[in-house]
């Protein structure tokens with residue numbers, strides 16, 4: 629735990645535009661490019677994301693594209709009704725596989 633505590637204290641010390649109270653979020657946090665880059669590196673990869681609601685993908689092959697920062701993720705209902713998420717890029721040339729939401733043709737992800 630010492631490593632995690634050390635990491636937290638370093639991050640907390642270096643956060644720009646600190647919150648001085650719980651009711652006031654400094655406006656710079658909404659538009660500052662440097663703050664956005666810090667969020668991309670330290671926040672969004674480490675927290676759970678609300679990618680979609682299960683009701684949006686009721687049938688096998690249903691998908692929703694979830695975008696966060698420069699990442700695009702496909703959330704797909706599986707034949708056994710479980711849910712999996714995939715990078716929305718083919719392995720060959722990183723072509724985007726799907727956009728928006730819908731049902732995968734033939735229930736499979738296919739590079740266009």
Ligand code: FES
Nearest residue numbers: 718720721723739
């Ligand atoms: S671009 Fe070749 S498989 Fe996607």
